[in-house]
Amino acid sequence: MTPREGAEYLRVEVDETVRQLNLEARSRARMAVNVLRNSATKVLAGERSGKTGRVPNTGASYTMSAPGEPPAVRTGNLRRNWRQYVLAGESMSGTRITARIKSDMPYSEFLEQGTGKMAARPYKQKVRAGAMPKIHQIYSNL
Secondary structure: OOHHHHHHHHHHHHHHHHHHHHHHHHHHHHHHHHHHHHHHHHHOOOOOOOOEEEOOOOOOEEEOOOOOOOOOOOOOHHHHOEEEEEEEEEEOOEEEEEEEEEEOOOOHHHHHHOOOOOOOOOOHHHHHHHHHHHHHHHHOOO
């Protein structure tokens, strides 16, 4: 094998290894995004300790969340509607793969941050904290 052929062979092997690693990283990112979604579902479930209110157009009652608690389940829309993203982009150090979820409910940020009339019902940090041990496990042997 000539040095030129050897260099070409090495380049092909490196390219194939990089391709395999990128596929594996994307696969793990899909697993991580599922863990995030499951954590969001868990954090947004359960009883709260606020006032009692009525679900619109049903007459059913529920317990609202108190300020500082994650939002209570009133209609279930926030808990059910999450968009999952696995994004890949190039950076100076190579391919960057990001796993994230985003609520489709337009009021999700108002709940997280609060408004002038409503105290915050933060939930994002609890979702991350609940998901991180499993996500670290997913990526620990990459």
